[in-house]
Amino acid sequence: MRQSNTRSKPYVIGIAGGSASGKSTFAQQLETALESLSVESFHMDSYFKPQEARPYAKAHVTGKMYTDDNHPETADLPKLRADLAKAIDTAASDVIIVEGLLVLHDDNIFEKLDLKLFIDCRPDERIVRRLKRNMAWGLAFDEISGVYLDMVRYRHDQYVEPSKWRADLIINGSSFSSAALALIVDGVRSQFSQHAKA
Secondary structure, three states, X not given: OEEOOOOOOOEEEEEEEOOOOOHHHHXXXXXXXXXXXXXXXXXXXXXXXXXXXXXXXXXXXXXXXXXXXXXXHHEOHHHHHHHHHHHHHHOOOOEEEEEXXXXXXXXXXXXXOOEEEEEEOOHHHXXXXXXXXXXXXXXXXXXXHHHHHHHHXXXXXXXXXXXXXXXXXXXXXXXXXXXXXXXXXXXXXXXXXXXXXX
């Protein structure tokens, strides 16, 4: 059953958080819980530039050069902004979810959000998750830990962590709360008519 849409434009939800904090997982849980509404999702990871077009940076301590995958210039943010604006203008969906490291950092995206969420998770837990995930992809422990210690944690402090304070709600990424999810879902549904249609 679908709820009838009484809004003139989609309700836009932004989900930010650190690397391996659980952004994508929570976005999927939210999309599933909002099954009575039509939902369109945008994932910032889908907007990575080609490897050769991404910026490089020197590590603060070791001096090694890395592809800087946590810098705003790594993603094609102009395309994400344009795609998001088009989705809002066409109003083909009731709800739009956009998730990624810099969703609350980027002012253009931020200004389009009706609800701003930040998935918070301790750094030690995030690095363990990142190691498990990336090693499953075939990367070596030393490679993953080196990139994290040399680059990722500094970009997190520079771009991601400060955006936490722009959020309407901070979600526990260590253990997602069903009560928190239910409250968010109820709040989103309240934006729409309670009259159901087939």
